[in-house]
Structures are given as structure tokens and as C-alpha cells.
Amino acid sequence: MEKEEKSSSIEQQMAEQVIFQKVNDWLGIELVENAKIFVGNTFMQPDFYSKADGIIGEIFAHIGKPKKAQDNKISNDILKMLLLEKIEGKIYRKIIVVCDEDEMKKLKGTSVLAECIRQFDIEVKMIEIETDLRDTLIEAQKRQRMVNA
Amino acid sequence: MEKEEKSSSIEQQMAEQVIFQKVNDWLGIELVENAKIFVGNTFMQPDFYSKADGIIGEIFAHIGKPKKAQDNKISNDILKMLLLEKIEGKIYRKIIVVCDEDEMKKLKGTSVLAECIRQFDIEVKMIEIETDLRDTLIEAQKRQRMVNA
Numbered sequence: 001m002e003k004e005e006k007s008s009s010i011e012q013q014m015a016e017q018v019i020f021q022k023v024n025d026w027l028g029i030e031l032v033e034n035a036k037i038f039v040g041n042t043f044m045q046p047d048f049y050s051k052a053d054g055i056i057g058e059i060f061a062h063i064g065k066p067k068k069a070q071d072n073k074i075s076n077d078i079l080k081m082l083l084l085e086k087i088e089g090k091i092y093r094k095i096i097v098v099c100d101e102d103e104m105k106k107l108k109g110t111s112v113l114a115e116c117i118r119q120f121d122i123e124v125k126m127i128e129i130e131t132d133l134r135d136t137l138i139e140a141q142k143r144q145r146m147v148n149a
Numbered sequence: 150m151e152k153e154e155k156s157s158s159i160e161q162q163m164a165e166q167v168i169f170q171k172v173n174d175w176l177g178i179e180l181v182e183n184a185k186i187f188v189g190n191t192f193m194q195p196d197f198y199s200k201a202d203g204i205i206g207e208i209f210a211h212i213g214k215p216k217k218a219q220d221n222k223i224s225n226d227i228l229k230m231l232l233l234e235k236i237e238g239k240i241y242r243k244i245i246v247v248c249d250e251d252e253m254k255k256l257k258g259t260s261v262l263a264e265c266i267r268q269f270d271i272e273v274k275m276i277e278i279e280t281d282l283r284d285t286l287i288e289a290q291k292r293q294r295m296v297n298a
Binding site for chain 1: 188189190191192193218220221222224225227228229231232235236259260261262263264265267268269
């Protein structure tokens with residue numbers, strides 16, 4: 001949510017843009033992208049947000065079985081959603097959008113993260129993306145793995 | 150907290166062991182190390198825990214300014230502490246133990262993570278470690294950076 005620390009590839013950011021539009025269509029409202037929400041002396045920037053409709057959400061444009069670092073990223077975003085609720089004293093509709101069946105399975109499965117998702121009422125929504133975009137994402141992930149290997 | 154996914158170096162694990170003993174002395178009670186706490190169909194294993202005294206905590210044996218991945222790991226552990234409270238309907242004393250001034254500064258600073266720590270009443274405790282152990286940790290981190298570079 002903190003854009004200054006964004007480490008995703010350009011392909012991932014492009015995919016997130018495509019998915020953001022699809023989320024707008026799905027919810028039928030105009031969401032704000034990367035809204036600055038001030039908390040204490042800093043701010044967070046969720047992938048999508050609507051104050052009027054009480055929605056906060058994050059998009060995960062990752063393909064394939066997620067690793068621990070990706071799970072931790074999701075935990076970090078959930079914690080921030082809970083922080084927003086705590087600070088505003090208001091319940092939000094909290095949504096995590098994924099574009100891959102393996103990611104979906106993980107978040108709906110038996111892990112502690114999946115249990116957090118159930119207990120804290122986080123909605124997990126699967127949005128289909130086109131095969132070309134999917135292939136582009138897979139290639140970008142391979143490249144990142146090579147760099148990080 | 151999920152030991153099967155532990156990726157820290159042997160040096161870090163040794164340091165955590167030393168710090169665990171110091172935490173016992175500090176709190177003056179006998180804590181359980183890596184207790185299995187069942188949540189849903191899985192379990193979490195915090196670094197230290199006492200059901201009777203209502204304490205859950207994690208130890209971060211990292212030296213120097215933390216990176217985003219380390220922050221996310223802390224977020225993940227805080228989220229699990231909140232999950233435990235939610236499931237048991239009971240407030241725990243939630244503690245994060247660090248052994249470095251830079252880490253302490255980050256967690257007490259102006260980041261969103263620091264705001265989460267304040268808002269969710271997470272205690273951050275600094276435990277001093279010996280210079281030799283500190284140097285060993287710094288060497289191990291350098292080695293890990295080289296592997297991941």
C-alpha cells in the first residue's frame with residue numbers, strides 16, 4: 001500500500017491497472033486508485049478505495065503458488081485494512097483481488113493466512129485476465145526469480 | 150510463526166535462542182518456546198507464549214535498518230497475534246522483541262507499521278546482545294544478501 005516502496009515489475013503494474021478497471025465494473029462504482037489515506041503522521045495507498053461506499057482493497061497480480069514473501073505482503077495489507085477500521089471506528093468492505101486459481105486456493109485454504117482472511121471477514125475475489133497478459137506476467141516473474149536467485 | 154517455513158540463518162536462530170532466555174529473565178516467568186497454537190485447521194508457533202499469563206511474542210534477531218520484506222514479516226506476526234485474540238475473545242500482552250536500535254527506531258517511528266504497532270497496542274522491547282553475537286549476525290546477513298543478490 002505504500003507506493004514509495006513498490007517493488008513490482010512494470011508488467012505487474014500494467015496487469016494491476018487492467019484488473020483495477022475490471023474491479024470497477026464488477027462493483028459498479030467508481031473507485032479511487034492509490035488514494036492517500038492519512039494515518040498518524042504517514043499515509044497508506046490502497047490499490048482501490050471508496051470512502052463513500054466503505055470499500056478498501058488490494059490487487060495481487062501474481063501467477064502460481066505464492067511463496068512466503070507474497071503471503072507476508074498480503075498479511076501486511078490486511079493489517080493496514082484493520083488499521084483503517086480501527087482508526088475510523090467503522091467497518092469497511094475489505095477485498096483482496098487475485099487473478100490466479102493457485103493464489104485463490106491458498107487464500108481459501110487451511111493456512112494461518114487463510115484463517116486470518118476468514119476471521120477478519122476479508123473478501124477474496126478472483127478476476128480473470130486474458131491469456132496474453134497472464135503469459136506476460138509469468139515471463140516477468142521468471143525474470144525476477146533469475147535476478148533474485 | 151509457522152516453523153515449517155522458517156528461512157532464517159542458523160546464526161539468527163542461535164541469537165533468537167539467546168534472546169529467548171533473556172526475555173524469560175526480563176518477564177520473570179517461564180515462557181513456552183514455539184508452542185503449537187491451533188487456529189482453524191492449522192496452527193501457529195510464536196517465538197514465545199504463555200497461556201496462563203496471556204503473553205504472545207516474537208523475536209526479531211536482525212541488525213540494521215530493516216527492509217520491506219522484514220517489515221512485512223513483522224506485519225504477518227502482528228496479524229497472527231490479532232487472530233489469536235479474535236479467536237479466543239481475550240486480550241493478550243503482545244510483544245515484539247528486537248536487538249537493534251535501528252529496528253527499534255523503525256518500529257517506533259512514523260511508518261504505517263509503527264502506527265499499527267501503536268494502534269494495536271503491540272509492545273516493542275529492546276534486548277541488548279553481546280558484541281560477538283551481534284558481529285556474527287551481521288556476517289550472516291551479509292552472506293544472505295550475497296546469496297539473494
